[in-house]
Amino acid sequence: MNVDLSPFDAMILMSFGGPEQEADVLPFLQNVTAGRGIPDERLKEVGEHYYQFGGRSPINEQNKSLLEALRRELELRGITTPLFWGNRNWKPFLTDAVRNEHQRSGAQKFLAIDTSAYSSYSSCRQYREDFATAQTQLFAEGIHVEFDKVRQYYNHPGFAQAQLDCVREALEKYRSQAGSLNPSAFRILYVTHSIPSAMQQNSERHTNGYQAQHEELIDWIGTQLEPVYGSFRSELVYCSRSGSPRTPWLEPDINDRLRELSQDGVDGVVVVPIGFVSDHMEVKYDLDTEAFQTAKDLQMNFVRAATVGTHPKFVSGLIDLALERAAQVRNSVERIEEAVVIGSALSSGSGACSRNCCEGGRKVPTQPNWPTC
Numbered sequence: 339m340n341v342d343l344s345p346f347d348a349m350i351l352m353s354f355g356g357p358e359q360e361a362d363v364l365p366f367l368q369n370v371t372a373g374r375g376i377p378d379e380r381l382k383e384v385g386e387h388y389y390q391f392g393g394r395s396p397i398n399e400q401n402k403s404l405l406e407a408l409r410r411e412l413e414l415r416g417i418t419t420p421l422f423w424g425n426r427n428w429k430p431f432l433t434d435a436v437r438n439e440h441q442r443s444g445a446q447k448f449l450a451i452d453t454s455a456y457s458s459y460s461s462c463r464q465y466r467e468d469f470a471t472a473q474t475q476l477f478a479e480g481i482h483v484e485f486d487k488v489r490q491y492y493n494h495p496g497f498a499q500a501q502l503d504c505v506r507e508a509l510e511k512y513r514s515q516a517g518s519l520n521p522s523a524f525r526i527l528y529v530t531h532s533i534p535s536a537m538q539q540n541s542e543r544h545t546n547g548y549q550a551q552h553e554e555l556i557d558w559i560g561t562q563l564e565p566v567y568g569s570f571r572s573e574l575v576y577c578s579r580s581g582s583p584r585t586p587w588l589e590p591d592i593n594d595r596l597r598e599l600s601q602d603g604v605d606g607v608v609v610v611p612i613g614f615v616s617d618h619m620e621v622k623y624d625l626d627t628e629a630f631q632t633a634k635d636l637q638m639n640f641v642r643a644a645t646v647g648t649h650p651k652f653v654s655g656l657i658d659l660a661l662e663r664a665a666q667v668r669n670s671v672e673r674i675e676e677a678v679v680i681g682s683a684l685s686s687g688s689g690a691c692s693r694n695c696c697e698g699g700r701k702v703p704t705q706p707n708w709p710t711c
């Protein structure tokens with residue numbers, strides 16, 4: 339098996355970051371929203387979600403577990419490239435983590451595995467902007483580093499298979515809780531983070547786009563379930579809208595949709611947080627707390643599927659993605675055989691995603707800039 343991660347000297351698990359205690363909540367939210375025009379009202383509201391959980395987001399513990407699982411997988415495969423952890427919005431910050439690793443081992447070329455499966459500014463390009471910022475900051479200190487990252491992996495077999503297992507498990511849980519899986523009275527609601535419609539449009543310029551990527555994976559899961567379960571009605575819905583109410587975002591919101599479905603005679607849902615790789619605050623608050631309550635008020639059954647978390651297929655898929663990226667870079671090609679479960683020509687995309695992906699109006703530097711396209 340190919341276990342060569344060259345030319346990369348080190349790997350980073352790159353994530354969003356979250357507060358650890360009450361005192362972190364405001365500075366964290368300020369980092370997240372710097373210069374983005376999120377109304378104060380919304381910030382106060384989101385702050386409350388964190389305070390309800392003692393000011394502590396679940397995301398950091400989740401990332402620590404993923405880091406450990408990835409390290410075990412590397413060890414199993416005999417890969418000695420070091421792996422560490424850096425965030426966009428909270429400690430350990432990317433720049434600090436990279437500086438440490440550079441000072442420890444002299445590493446210069448870093449490959450990031452990020453915790454976002456789909457294309458959009460927030461989930462892809464912004465990570466590349468973070469790399470450019472870190473590169474500039476460290477350059478000023480006399481440290482030369484370069485970054486790259488794995489492609490968006492919504493259609494990679496590791497992520498897709500792990501996601502499928504989570505849905506199957508939730509269907510079984512629903513069956514035992516509700517007594518049956520009556521297809522006419524029941525829906526699978528796949529949930530992802532809402533984004534502004536403009537961000538959706540930008541995501542479509544160089545990839546098949548945020549929404550279509552979710553839909554492809556949902557269709558694929560449907561075809562996998564069919565032989566055992568027959569066909570279910572499933573839908574993509576959204577959570578965690580923010581921004582000004584006047585700005586259009588992707589809809590419907592899960593709570594609105596639950597109310598409509600209840601009126602149509604649907605008496606239960608399996609909620610699959612397909613847009614989140616682990617139990618983030620959105621999952622704990624927007625789904626397990628808020629949407630759960632909405633369903634309860636409507637007297638609907640509600641089962642929430644697990645997130646992929648540290649599912650072995652997901653973990654091993656992430657290492658496959660890192661190896662795939664290293665092979666592409668060694669061969670100076672943007673697309674060599676990307677393992678996918680869904681066959682659209684536009685589906686795979688480290689190439690499509692590497693330079694211009696998901697850009698909006700602002701011209702902000704990103705890392706890397708492919709010389710070839």
Ligand SMILES: CC1=C(CCC(=O)O)c2cc3nc(cc4[nH]c(cc5[nH]c(cc1n2)c(C)c5CCC(=O)O)c(CCC(=O)O)c4C)C(CCC(=O)O)=C3C
Pocket residue numbers: 354355356357367370371374376380381384395396397453454455458460461531532533534537578579580581613617618619620
């Ligand atoms: C697509 C997407 C993902 C999924 C991809 C990925 O995982 O990367 C994601 C993840 C996350 N978003 C998170 C938290 C927040 N996101 C915010 C704001 C926003 N998110 C957006 C999009 C996304 N966000 C957008 C378009 C905004 C508007 C402002 C802006 O353009 O930036 C705000 C500000 C307040 C608010 O507006 O809600 C907060 C606090 C956390 C941490 C949770 C925890 O602590 O467990 C995580 C993992």
Ligand SMILES: [Fe+2]
Pocket residue numbers: 531
């Ligand atoms: Fe977010």
